[in-house]
Amino acid sequence: MVFSSYSFLLIFLPLVLMLYALQVHDRISSALLMRGLIVASLTFYALWDWHYLPVLVASVVVNHALGQRITASRNRAWLVLGVAFNLCLLGWFKYRLFVAETLHRLLVPEWAAPSLQLVLPLGISFFTFQQIAWLVDLWRRQVALPSLTEYAFFVTFFPQLIAGPIVHAREMLPQVRYRWPAWQLGTFAAGLALLCLGLAKKVLIADPLDAPVGELYAKAASDAPPGGEVPWLAGFGYGVQLYFDFSGYADMAIGLGLMLGLKLPVNFASPYKSRSPIDFWRRWHITLSHFLRDYLYIPLGGRRRRYLALMLTMLLGGLWHGAGWQFLLWGGLHGAALCLAHSWARRVGWRWPGWLAVPLMLGFVMLAWIPFRADSVDSALHLYQALGNAWQWRPELQWPHQGWPLSGLHGQLTGMVVLGLAIALLLPSSQQWIAGWRTAMTRHDPVRARRALVGVGMLCGVLLFVVLKQLYAQPEQAFLYFEF
Amino acid sequence: MRQHPPRDPSPWPLTGGITLGLLLAGGLWLLLLAGQLGRPHPNHQWVLEAWAHKQARAEALPAPRLLVAGGSSAMFGVDSSRLEATFGRPTVNLGVNAGLGLPVILHQTLTVARAGDTVVMPLEYPLFGHRGEVNQVMNDYYLGQPEALLQAWQLYREALPGYRWLPLIASEAFQIVMQTSPARVLQGYRGLPEGFRVTGTYGAHRLDGHGDQTQTSREQRAPWMRTQAVAEAPRRYGAEHERDAPGWALLRHFQARLRDRDACLVLVPPAFLSHPAYREDPDERHFYATLPEQAARHGLTYRGAPHDFMYPPDAMFDTDYHLVDEARQRNTRKLIEVLTAEQALESVVECPRTPVEERVAG
Numbered sequence: 001m002v003f004s005s006y007s008f009l010l011i012f013l014p015l016v017l018m019l020y021a022l023q024v025h026d027r028i029s030s031a032l033l034m035r036g037l038i039v040a041s042l043t044f045y046a047l048w049d050w051h052y053l054p055v056l057v058a059s060v061v062v063n064h065a066l067g068q069r070i071t072a073s074r075n076r077a078w079l080v081l082g083v084a085f086n087l088c089l090l091g092w093f094k095y096r097l098f099v100a101e102t103l104h105r106l107l108v109p110e111w112a113a114p115s116l117q118l119v120l121p122l123g124i125s126f127f128t129f130q131q132i133a134w135l136v137d138l139w140r141r142q143v144a145l146p147s148l149t150e151y152a153f154f155v156t157f158f159p160q161l162i163a164g165p166i167v168h169a170r171e172m173l174p175q176v177r178y179r180w181p182a183w184q185l186g187t188f189a190a191g192l193a194l195l196c197l198g199l200a201k202k203v204l205i206a207d208p209l210d211a212p213v214g215e216l217y218a219k220a221a222s223d224a225p226p227g228g229e230v231p232w233l234a235g236f237g238y239g240v241q242l243y244f245d246f247s248g249y250a251d252m253a254i255g256l257g258l259m260l261g262l263k264l265p266v267n268f269a270s271p272y273k274s275r276s277p278i279d280f281w282r283r284w285h286i287t288l289s290h291f292l293r294d295y296l297y298i299p300l301g302g303r304r305r306r307y308l309a310l311m312l313t314m315l316l317g318g319l320w321h322g323a324g325w326q327f328l329l330w331g332g333l334h335g336a337a338l339c340l341a342h343s344w345a346r347r348v349g350w351r352w353p354g355w356l357a358v359p360l361m362l363g364f365v366m367l368a369w370i371p372f373r374a375d376s377v378d379s380a381l382h383l384y385q386a387l388g389n390a391w392q393w394r395p396e397l398q399w400p401h402q403g404w405p406l407s408g409l410h411g412q413l414t415g416m417v418v419l420g421l422a423i424a425l426l427l428p429s430s431q432q433w434i435a436g437w438r439t440a441m442t443r444h445d446p447v448r449a450r451r452a453l454v455g456v457g458m459l460c461g462v463l464l465f466v467v468l469k470q471l472y473a474q475p476e477q478a479f480l481y482f483e484f
Numbered sequence: 485m486r487q488h489p490p491r492d493p494s495p496w497p498l499t500g501g502i503t504l505g506l507l508l509a510g511g512l513w514l515l516l517l518a519g520q521l522g523r524p525h526p527n528h529q530w531v532l533e534a535w536a537h538k539q540a541r542a543e544a545l546p547a548p549r550l551l552v553a554g555g556s557s558a559m560f561g562v563d564s565s566r567l568e569a570t571f572g573r574p575t576v577n578l579g580v581n582a583g584l585g586l587p588v589i590l591h592q593t594l595t596v597a598r599a600g601d602t603v604v605m606p607l608e609y610p611l612f613g614h615r616g617e618v619n620q621v622m623n624d625y626y627l628g629q630p631e632a633l634l635q636a637w638q639l640y641r642e643a644l645p646g647y648r649w650l651p652l653i654a655s656e657a658f659q660i661v662m663q664t665s666p667a668r669v670l671q672g673y674r675g676l677p678e679g680f681r682v683t684g685t686y687g688a689h690r691l692d693g694h695g696d697q698t699q700t701s702r703e704q705r706a707p708w709m710r711t712q713a714v715a716e717a718p719r720r721y722g723a724e725h726e727r728d729a730p731g732w733a734l735l736r737h738f739q740a741r742l743r744d745r746d747a748c749l750v751l752v753p754p755a756f757l758s759h760p761a762y763r764e765d766p767d768e769r770h771f772y773a774t775l776p777e778q779a780a781r782h783g784l785t786y787r788g789a790p791h792d793f794m795y796p797p798d799a800m801f802d803t804d805y806h807l808v809d810e811a812r813q814r815n816t817r818k819l820i821e822v823l824t825a826e827q828a829l830e831s832v833v834e835c836p837r838t839p840v841e842e843r844v845a846g
Binding site for chain 1 (some may be wrong): 495497498500502503504505506507508509510513562662663664721
């Protein structure tokens with residue numbers, strides 16, 4: 001089940017909200033609400049593929065038990081065991097095929113390639129990282145040991161279970177322990193508006209890009225030489241698709257959290273308006289950036305070994321996204337860019353003007369998405385090689401259509417990319433919209449608050465109609481980050 | 485002075501706003517949809533031209549005639565001139581496109597049928613189970629020919645007992661509103677491109693004087709056509725069929741309307757690509773084996789056994805319902821055999837009542 005589906009919007013969510021409403025009207029206790037939401041979250045997970053529900057449940061139980069040992073004994077070995085357990089779980093499900101194939105190619109290429117089947121439990125990259133962060137926070141005494149129920153709620157809470165944001169226990173658990181849920185209509189309405197905005201981003205912008213972008217990358221995997229416009233379309237096309245898909249998901253997750261009285265951390269802050277690689281990683285997948293900084297970059301040496309720590313962090317960050325050399329390439333590109341940016345800041349110090357920095361950064365980030373989306377390093381390099389065709393308008397290089405390079409598929413894709421970029425670059429972020437509306441809806445002036453509520457309600461109604469109509473005719477599409 | 489936190493406002497402004505937003509968006513969409521109803525669209529121009537060609541042929545013929553009705557399986561699979569020669573009856577092939585749905589096919593045939601006509605109907609299998617699902621072809625067609633939708637709904641009202649027609653009509657209306665894309669609406673407003681002509685495999689330009697499809701020999705079949713024809717996974721008509729689907733009521737009503745004007749209906753199997761699943765899968769085998777019996781229970785005449793009209797891959801032209809010309813001859817021969825088996829065609833024309841029909845009439 002995905003958020004952008006009839007079953008979630010018309011069945012699952014109303015049932016969850018009814019449960020929530022029972023608590024708001026004091027018909028049930030907060031403890032019962034919490035248990036109900038755990039059951040709902042596990043059901044949400046199982047509806048995707050119930051075979052991996054035991055993996056999630058076992059992960060929660062084992063991690064909590066290890067947390068108890070850490071708190072009781074203060075023995076570092078338990079922390080090491082906990083981190084190793086989570087990494088081994090992730091490694092087994094996500095990386096064993098990659099490791100086997102790599103070892104095969106390096107050591108015994110004459111043997112038949114391994115034929116392992118790889119099926120990834122949904123959200124495993126997220127809930128293992130979340131629990132690693134919790135174990136380390138527990139060791140550092142930044143968070144107290146919660147009950148198993150509270151802990152299970154923290155890990156499995158359905159809005160963030162599958163694809164983040166990566167939430168810290170120290171952010172979430174204090175909210176549920178004190179006066180939760182503290183019902184406020186303005187907060188609920190802001191959450192609903194964010195959910196609708198996120199739905200619109202995914203269903204109306206990201207999903208229609210899937211087929212044309214997929215076709216471009218599929219053809220890149222073949223031997224046909226691509227035309228000069230293809231790598232740009234491939235990079236920008238996927239960059240726009242990924243941004244609206246993932247930030248749309250984050251908006252929905254945060255919106256659902258608000259509707260249930262919980263504040264989840266922001267994950268995107270208009271990343272395509274970034275002026276530098278450093279700026280980009282403060283705006284893109286913010287919770288992952290913070291995780292990598294707090295639990296990888298700093299332990300690896302931080303500023304003392306800046307460039308080495310940065311490169312290693314970004315390489316591992318790339319690998320976290322997918323078990324393939326192309327993800328390492330992507331991570332390496334960003335690592336190199338970050339090292340260059342830090343070096344520039346230290347040695348030169350001159351700040352690039354915005355009108356130059358933003359387009360340069362945008363171009364770099366978009367072209368760097370190519371290996372992220374390509375199915376192999378070879379496909380990615382095949383596309384990068386086509387950059388050299390940019391100034392050659394030889395007809396035989398205009399692929400897949402002869403003649404006018406922006407006809408057909410390319411014309412359609414260009415239009416969608418331009419629209420997506422206009423929204424991403426010219427409009428405020430959804431968080432900024434919501435902050436403004438929330439202020440208006442919680443004003444002391446009841447007349448203005450009512451007007452704001454009507455306005456936000458109308459926006460939600462319009463977006464819901466458009467999204468439900470679009471979903472009616474198209475098959476359910478998973479979020480891109482579900483693959484990670 | 486201490487400021488007290490504002491009291492939580494009533495939820496009604498939010499609820500009212502959401503309702504207003506839904507109505508606004510829905511109303512605007514309906515307006516946009518309505519504004520382009522009846523505008524021509526490239527996708528179904530070939531259907532309109534093919535139908536006009538066949539209708540003109542039918543109008544020009546004296547009754548009693550043999551009308552071959554149905555979808556494109558009839559158009560590709562029947563040699564009407566051979567039927568005409570065998571039975572001595574002017575024959576026209578009215579088959580166009582099963583994708584238009586059962587109501588459209590039945591209504592179109594009723595506009596042509598006259599006293600004394602025999603309607604031979606090699607009806608595609610999913611049409612028996614018609615239950616108001618609007619596919620893309622129907623959606624496009626109804627937007628361009630809204631009167632066809634109203635005629636279909638009228639047929640439901642006449643054919644279905646009580647108020648059974650109401651959920652069917654509501655469902656079809658909902659489907660059309662929800663599944664029509666903005667791009668389709670835009671195309672509707674644009675209309676036909678300047679200089680548009682129907683070209684390609686389908687259309688009046690590919691029909692002979694009897695309304696049969698032409699240029700369908702194996703020689704004229706491109707390799708991709710054969711690949712396309714056999715690439716379909718086996719259909720699951722048996723598993724999907726509902727015994728009391730509205731399609732049966734529509735066919736009964738259709739037969740009754742024909743009888744009112746002294747015309748007659750004979751259902752026969754359509755030409756169809758054979759697949760092992762149609763004999764090995766229990767649901768599918770049962771469906772095809774008992775279809776004539778099911779038709780008889782509804783008071784309909786069904787001649788021939790569906791399995792006998794299934795053909796190997798090399799007999800197909802470009803879909804699993806379209807025969808190449810060489811196979812069309814074989815199919816027509818089988819049709820003639822089933823129409824003349826047991827009794828002469830004249831007896832079929834007299835539409836003898838079956839025992840079931842007599843009980844119903846009684």
